[in-house]
Structure formats: C-alpha cells, structure tokens
Amino acid sequence: xxxxxxxxxxxxxxxxxxxxxxLITFDSLESMQLLQLLSDVLGxxxxxxxxDIREELPEQTAKRxxxxxxxxxxxxxxxxxxxxxxxxxLVTGSKPVIHPVLHWLLQRTNELKKRAYLARFLVKLEVPAxxxxxxxxxxxxxxxxxxxxxxKNLHKECEQLKTSGLSTAEIRRDISAMEEEKDQLLKRVxxxxxxxxxxxxxxxxxxxxxxxxLEKEREESLAQQKQEQKxxxxxxxxxxxxxxxxxxxxxxxxxxxxxxxxxxxLEEEINLNSYMVTEKIPRELESKxxxxxxxQKVVAEPAMSQSDLNELEIKINEVNTxxxxxxxKRRMKHEPVDSKFTMYRQQASIISRKKEAKxxxxxAAKKEMSSTERQMQQKTGQAHELEGSEVLKGxxxxxxxxxxxxKNTIYKKKRLExxxxxxxxxxxxxxxxxxxxxxxxxxxxxxxIEDKKGISGYSYAQEELERVSAVKSEMDDMKGQTLDNMSExxxxxxxxxxxxxxxxxxxxxxxxxxxxxxQELTQEWDEKKIQYDSCAAGVESNRSxxxxxxxxxxxxxxxxxxxxxxxxxxKRNIEIQLQRAKEExxxxxxxxxxxxxxxxxxxxxxxxxxxxxxxxxxxxxxxVVRENHGPNMKQIKMWQDFERLMVCKRECFLKQQNQTAIxxxxxxxxxxxxxx
Numbered sequence: 001x002x003x004x005x006x007x008x009x010x011x012x013x014x015x016x017x018x019x020x021x022x023l024i025t026f027d028s029l030e031s032m033q034l035l036q037l038l039s040d041v042l043g044x045x046x047x048x049x050x051x052d053i054r055e056e057l058p059e060q061t062a063k064r065x066x067x068x069x070x071x072x073x074x075x076x077x078x079x080x081x082x083x084x085x086x087x088x089x090l091v092t093g094s095k096p097v098i099h100p101v102l103h104w105l106l107q108r109t110n111e112l113k114k115r116a117y118l119a120r121f122l123v124k125l126e127v128p129a130x131x132x133x134x135x136x137x138x139x140x141x142x143x144x145x146x147x148x149x150x151x152k153n154l155h156k157e158c159e160q161l162k163t164s165g166l167s168t169a170e171i172r173r174d175i176s177a178m179e180e181e182k183d184q185l186l187k188r189v190x191x192x193x194x195x196x197x198x199x200x201x202x203x204x205x206x207x208x209x210x211x212x213x214l215e216k217e218r219e220e221s222l223a224q225q226k227q228e229q230k231x232x233x234x235x236x237x238x239x240x241x242x243x244x245x246x247x248x249x250x251x252x253x254x255x256x257x258x259x260x261x262x263x264x265x266l267e268e269e270i271n272l273n274s275y276m277v278t279e280k281i282p283r284e285l286e287s288k289x290x291x292x293x294x295x296q297k298v299v300a301e302p303a304m305s306q307s308d309l310n311e312l313e314i315k316i317n318e319v320n321t322x323x324x325x326x327x328x329k330r331r332m333k334h335e336p337v338d339s340k341f342t343m344y345r346q347q348a349s350i351i352s353r354k355k356e357a358k359x360x361x362x363x364a365a366k367k368e369m370s371s372t373e374r375q376m377q378q379k380t381g382q383a384h385e386l387e388g389s390e391v392l393k394g395x396x397x398x399x400x401x402x403x404x405x406x407k408n409t410i411y412k413k414k415r416l417e418x419x420x421x422x423x424x425x426x427x428x429x430x431x432x433x434x435x436x437x438x439x440x441x442x443x444x445x446x447x448x449i450e451d452k453k454g455i456s457g458y459s460y461a462q463e464e465l466e467r468v469s470a471v472k473s474e475m476d477d478m479k480g481q482t483l484d485n486m487s488e489x490x491x492x493x494x495x496x497x498x499x500x501x502x503x504x505x506x507x508x509x510x511x512x513x514x515x516x517x518x519q520e521l522t523q524e525w526d527e528k529k530i531q532y533d534s535c536a537a538g539v540e541s542n543r544s545x546x547x548x549x550x551x552x553x554x555x556x557x558x559x560x561x562x563x564x565x566x567x568x569x570x571k572r573n574i575e576i577q578l579q580r581a582k583e584e585x586x587x588x589x590x591x592x593x594x595x596x597x598x599x600x601x602x603x604x605x606x607x608x609x610x611x612x613x614x615x616x617x618x619x620x621x622x623x624v625v626r627e628n629h630g631p632n633m634k635q636i637k638m639w640q641d642f643e644r645l646m647v648c649k650r651e652c653f654l655k656q657q658n659q660t661a662i663x664x665x666x667x668x669x670x671x672x673x674x675x676x
Contacts, residue, residue: 004103011106031093041105046116062091071119072112121151273553
C-alpha cells in the first residue's frame with residue numbers, strides 16, 4: 001500500500017498535474033478533495049470530465065465516473081467485488097476505493113487516453129429491435145455501423161503511418177521545395193517594393209491598404225457574428241414554440257383529466273387497435289401472402305419467352321371481358337330486387353375505404369410523432385450537454401441579474417467595512433502593546449520601590465483584595481436584583497394565568513361542540529372513503545384488464561409486423577435472384593458474342609483457361625529449375641573455393657610485405673651502429 005501511495009504521489013507531482021504533494025499531505029486529504037483529484041485525473045484522460053464536483057450532485061459524480069471507468073474497462077480489486085459497495089465508496093470518497101483507481105489510471109494514462117478517444121466513436125448505440133423493423137431506422141443504423149467500420153480502418157492506417165515515419169529523402173525534397181518557394185516569394189516582394197517606392201505617397205497608400213484589409217476581416221467577422229446571432233435567434237424561436245406547444249398540451253391535459261375522458265380515450269384506442277388487428281393487418285397480410293404465393297409460383301415455372309407472355313395477356317383480357325359480361329347479366333337479372341342492397345354495399349365499401357385511409361393516416365401520423373419526439377429528445381440532450389443546465393429566460397434572467405447586482409453592492413460595502421475594521425484592529429492592537437509595555441515598566445518601578453522600603457508584594461496583595469471585594473459587591477447586587485426580578489415575574493405570571501383562563505373559557509365551550517361535529521364528520525368521511533375505495537378498486541381492475549388486452553394486441557401486432565418484414569425481405573431477395581437469373585439466361589442464349597461474354601459462365605470459363613495456362617507455364621518453369629539445380633549448386637561451390645583461395649593469397653602477400661619491411665629496418669639500424 002505504501003508503494004502504491006508513493007507511486008501516486010510521484011505521478012501527481014509530475015506534468016501535467018504538478019500537485020506538489022508528499023506522503024503526509026496526500027494521506028491527509030479529505031473525501032471531497034480525493035474525489036476532485038480523481039475527477040482531475042479522469043479529466044486529463046477525457047476532457048469532458050474536467051469538471052468541478054461541487055457544481056454537481058454526488059449521484060451524478062458517481063454515475064459519470066462509473067460510466068468512464070466502465071468504458072476504460074476498470075475492474076475493482078478483489079476486496080471490493082460488490083459493485084454496490086464500490087459505488088458507495090466512490091460516492092463517499094473512501095480511500096480504499098479511490099487509491100486503487102488512481103494507481104490504475106496513473107499507470108497507463110497514455111493508453112487510457114487513446115481508449116477514451118476511441119470510445120467516443122466506437123461505443124455502439126444500442127437500438128431496440130422494435131425500432132429496427134422500420135426501413136428508415138434500419139438503413140440509418142446500417143450507415144452508422146458502416147461509418148464505424150470506416151473509422152476503424154482509418155484509425156489503423158493513421159497508426160501505421162505514425163509508426164512507419166516519413167522518408168528522409170521526401171522530407172529533404174519538401175524542405176528544398178519550400179526554400180525555393182521562399183526565395184521566389186522574397187524576390188517578388190523585393191520587386192514589388194521597388195515598384196511601390198517610385199509611386200508618390202506610397203507609405204500612405206500602404207497604410208490605407210492595411211486598413212482596408214483589417215476592415216474586410218472585421219466585416220467577415222461581423223458577418224459571421226450576425227449569422228451566429230441569426231442561428232441563435234432561430235433556435236430560441238424554436239425553443240419558444242416547443243415550450244408553448246408543451247404548455248398548450250399540458251393545459252389541455254389538465255383541463256381534460258377526468259376519469260370519463262380518460263376511459264373514452266382508452267376505448268377509442270382499443271377500438272382502433274382492435275380494427276387494426278382484426279381487419280386491416282390480416283387483410284394486408286393475406287394480400288402479401290397471395291402475392292408471395294404467386295411470385296413463388298412464377299419463380300418455380302420455367303423461363304418464358306415474349307410470345308408466351310403475349311398469350312397470357314390475351315387470356316387475361318378474355319377472362320376479364322367474360323367477368324364483366326357475367327357481372328352485367330347478373331345485375332340486369334337482380335336489379336329490381338337488390339337495388340337497396342347494392343346501395344348499402346356501395347356505402348359500406350366507401351366507408352370501409354375511408355376507414356382504411358384514416359387508419360393509414362393515423363399510423364403515419366403516429367410514426368411521424370414518434371420520430372419527432374425522438375428528435376426532440378436528442379436535441380434536448382444535446383442542449384443539456386452544451387449548456388450544462390436550463391437557461392434562464394426573460395424575467396428570470398433579469399431578476400437573477402438584479403439579485404447579482406444587489407449582492408455585489410452589499411459585498412463591496414461589507415468589504416469596505418472589513419477593511420476599516422481591520423485598520424482599526426491594527427491600531428488598537430498597537431495601542432494595547434504600548435499600554436502593556438508601559439504597565440510592565442510601571443510594575444517594575446513599583447516593585448523596585450517596594451523592595452527599597454522592605455514591603456515587597458504589597459501592591460499585588462492590595463490589588464487582590466480590591467478585586468475580591470469588587471467581585472463580592474457585584475455578587476450581592478446581582479442576588480438582590482435577581483430576587484426582586486423573580487418576585488415581579490411570579491406576580492406577572494399569576495396575573496397572566498388568570499387572564500388566560502378567563503379568555504379560554506368560551507373557547508373551550510366552542511371546542512367541545514366542534515369536537516362532537518368533528519366526530520360526526522369523521523364517521524361520514526369513513527363511510528364515503530369505503531365507497532370510494534370500492535369504486536376505485538373496480539375501475540382499477542377494469543383498467544388493468546383493458547391494459548392487458550391492449551398489451552396482447554400490441555404484441556400480436558408487433559409479431560405480425562415482423563413476419564411481414566421478413567416476408568418482404570424474402571420477396572426482395574427472390575426478386576433479385578430471379579432478375580439475375582433472367583439476365584444470365586438472356587446473356588447466355590444471346591446470339592451477340594459481346595453479350596455472351598458478359599455472362600458469368602463465360603467469365604468463369606475464361607478465368608479457368610487463364611489459370612490452366614498459368615499453371616502449365618509454372619510447371620515448365622519448375623522443370624527447368626529442377627534440371628539446372630545440380631550444375632548451379634556445383635558452380636556456386638567452385639566460386640566459393642575460388643574466393644577462399646584468393647583470400648589466402650592476399651593474406652600471404654601481406655605477411656611477406658611485413659617481413660621485408662622489418663628486414664629493411666634491421667639493416668638500417670646496423671648501418672647506423674657501424675657509423676657510430
């Protein structure tokens with residue numbers, strides 16, 4: 001544990017923390033300081049967590065830290081395996097919980113920074129399965145997953161480039177190119193300066209040009225600020241509209257919040273859901289099944305030519321004409337009898353079509369409302385992330401500003417008073433010191449005089465006697481005053497008690513009557529409460545039964561919708577396969593050789609022939625290599641022997657040269673000796 005704390009202190013004293021802790025100061029940190037320190041370390045890993053924990057609730061702090069630790073894949077030690085205990089320790093700032101977390105974070109800061117950065121883009125957003133049934137949501141989710149995979153690939157390439165490094169030759173070429181461009185720019189600047197120097201008032205013109213450039217930049221910045229303010233105004237209007245709409249909806253909900261209206265709404269929803277489940281969805285499902293059956297039948301049949309299709313169209317037209325003739329004959333026969341029924345049938349068919357149209361409109365409106373609500377929730381979440389809290393508006397903001405101003409004025413006044421009091425305190429403190437010094441000097445003089453007179457200690461005894469007598473007289477005065485006060489207080493209390501009794505007598509009589517009335521009302525309330533509870537229990541049981549029925553209908557609707565989506569996907573796959581088969585068949589039987597080459601069979605045939613030719617060439621090459629392997633190895637060995645022979649000759653030659661040089665030196669030395 002001591003090694004762990006020492007490691008934490010060393011890391012915190014380094015960049016970028018620079019805390020200047022030692023073991024004692026770090027061990028004496030309080031829980032809030034430890035939590036703030038942990039938040040600072042997490043903020044270094046992920047800048048979004050660089051916050052002051054005093055500005056958020058403890059539960060929010062714990063939730064934020066736990067979410068980031070989960071992303072960083074931190075596992076609590078064995079002694080804190082219980083997550084609830086670990087969470088409680090994190091909320092309270094317990095040292096046995098915070099110290100291991102700090103040690104783990106500071107050991108691998110760079111790795112965790114990278115992991116936190118990748119988590120911003122690679123933590124997958126889980127979408128419920130019921131929402132993925134929608135084609136639009138499914139397509140967006142697929143695009144989201146594709147973008148995530150693309151980000152992974154790009155990040156891998158970036159890391160490879162970082163590790164590989166750039167070539168020095170490329171860097172030198174870039175540096176030389178930049179130096180050439182720099183020389184060209186300097187030459188151009190010199191030429192422009194020479195041209196400008198011949199013009200009159202060129203300094204003033206340059207100053208005007210510089211001011212023009214600054215004004216243009218300022219104009220661009222003002223235009224950008226104007227656009228930002230327009231966007232802010234637009235967003236503010238949208239928020240105002242949403243708030244007004246919410247207020248209107250809440251007002252309507254409050255106005256129409258009676259049990260009868262709620263039951264009526266539930267009955268309408270139940271009727272709509274029962275219509276969707278019993279009539280609309282089964283009819284659509286049956287039509288989809290029929291279409292799938294016919295498509296499967298068409299797929300199972302052999303390929304048809306254009307003449308076969310023409311014959312089928314002729315037969316269909318003939319059958320339609322026969323059906324129309326039979327309908328006309330039947331209508332002519334039964335016209336006078338079934339005229340009313342036909343009218344009712346027409347009305348019923350019109351009503352059913354209208355009903356179906358309204359149901360479809362309602363479904364579309366519900367989908368649009370759900371998508372709008374999701375967008376609104378996303379925007380609200382983004383606004384909370386950007387702003388941090390709810391933004392004050394209108395009168396609230398003015399009130400807040402006025403409150404701040406008043407507090408600021410009070411703060412300034414109090415600050416001046418504190419300064420005056422501090423100055424006065426300094427003066428009084430100095431005066432006290434001077435008086436103490438003077439008193440000590442006088443006491444020393446008095447003691448010296450008493451020693452001379454032979455009565456040392458007399459002044460001290462005199463002061464003690466005076467102090468004791470003064471205290472005794474004060475105590476006597478206080479006792480007398482206390483007795484007088486107590487007697488007066490007793491008299492006052494007796495008078496007040498008598499007065500209160502006289503005042504409370506009629507009130508007590510009224511209270512007795514009110515108690516009897518209260519008992520009667522309590523009995524009546526109990527009876528009414530029993531009736532209400534029985535009625536509420538009946539309504540609650542009916543409501544729960546209706547909710548269960550609605551839930552069953554919704555589950556059945558979701559199941560049927562998923563089946564429909566599955567069948568639709570299978571149908572699309574079959575259509576694609578059928579289209580590919582038709583195109584392949586058309587290309588295969590086409591007399592045009594160009595079209596025939598596009599067929600997959602022809603492509604595979606060409607690929608097989610190319611691979612066979614390539615394999616034949618490779619086998620021939622392998623045969624040549626095998627035949628030449630023995631002679632080539634023999635030739636390599638001969639060259640190696642020749643190389644060793646040449647090395648040996650070179651060494652012998654060098655030795656011979658060294659021996660001749662030594663002999664010459666010895667001969668020259670002998671001659672010198674003879675001369676001497």
